[in-house]
Amino acid sequence: MSAGERRKFRREGEERRRQDLIDATLDCIADHGLQGATVRAIALRAGVTAGLIRHYFPGKEDLLQAAYANVMGRMTELAKTALATVDEEPRLRLAAFVEASLVPPVVDARSFSLWASFIGRASSDAALGAAHRAGYLGFRDEVEALVAEVLAGAGRPAGIAELRRQAIAINAVIDGLWLEGCLASEMFSTGELAEIGIGSVEAMLGVKLRDETEVERA
């Protein structure tokens, strides 16, 4: 076998390559955690050689940060889309928001694996921590605004403190159900989590979010 065979390759656009590398990084992390995200493993998955990574990113650290930003971006984007699609009553928009957060692809083992890997490091890494907090607060503010509209629409507007409290609680239910769904998806039937989520929010707010005809009582 002639050893001097040099690998064939194609030149891809810069944006494309960067995204490919980021995707490969996320694949590695989802499969084997941050430990599995070595430059060589990433390069292998991206179909390039390790050295190329440093041509697009100053160092592995920067690639990881870019990957994290990518994940956060997709998640918030998903949530925003869910909010934007329904432009009707606040009640329905809140319900849609809750539901969107509790069905695939948001509830998904891979997403969770990525989230856990990064979040575990956000505790010790200041930059990651700040990025996460920003995303979280944005999320909660969204919920709070929605809750304000819903309560106002129901004829019982709430004060600042009450709003904050409700937003925190609702956010918590969503997060908790999301967690359970990601960790043990096969324990829940399709739509069950969303159903429970919406029901819980209704109970907490004391407001029906859906039409009465849609509500089932067990």
Place this chain on the structure above:
Amino acid sequence: MSAGERRKFRREGEERRRQDLIDATLDCIADHGLQGATVRAIALRAGVTAGLIRHYFPGKEDLLQAAYANVMGRMTELAKTALATVDEEPRLRLAAFVEASLVPPVVDARSFSLWASFIGRASSDAALGAAHRAGYLGFRDEVEALVAEVLAGAGRPAGIAELRRQAIAINAVIDGLWLEGCLASEMFSTGELAEIGIGSVEAMLGVKLRDETEVERA
């Protein structure tokens, strides 16, 4: 400086050493994630040299598993103690359970860091995943039993499906609030999370858990 100085050491009991190594491992993980848990870093923290680890554990993997079991053990132990201390009305016991889950030391950055580090790997590691699921189900069953008692005590016993649903939802609020508290403890005043948690559970169940005099309305 004479180079032939050999380090002084003391012989500790086997159990003590194993626990020291496990504690050191958890410290490393809490501080810098699984990546920071190298045999040398662990040994340094435990005040021994790296080789000793392999005298007590067949390999690093086994040490990590032992460490994980240790964490899980402490957590469930904490929860059980919280339940055992209050032996009064179901309502009060549920309230105590919720509160115990939402104040230190359960709500704690270190605990969370450990949880996140291990859980991230539980997705890909079958053994870790099974261990986690067992712990989670035990937790949820506990909640479900408590809810059953509370509802029965309130004069409106619930069916299997309703109980399951409530347990899932309540568990979710607790988890979600726990998450928020661990990730951004400084955003919440003392006891605020517990307050919100208990209030949410009350709303979801439609049952007051505490005496009316303790309830504050915002």
Place this chain on the structure above:
DNA sequence: GCAGTATTTATACACTTGCATAACAACGCA
């Protein structure tokens, strides 16, 4: 005190890691 044991240290080894550098070749443009 003294010998025996096994805990603990020290050292070494093979391997992986991220990173640096030079050679190469694919593509754009004349």
Place this chain on the structure above:
DNA sequence: TGCGTTGTTATGCAAGTGTATAAATACTGC
């Protein structure tokens, strides 16, 4: 077509990884 640019590969290196092994020393029983 041919040439320069630079995206890409290939190779190498120093530091760090888990593990294996031998030497040393603290403790136990006499």
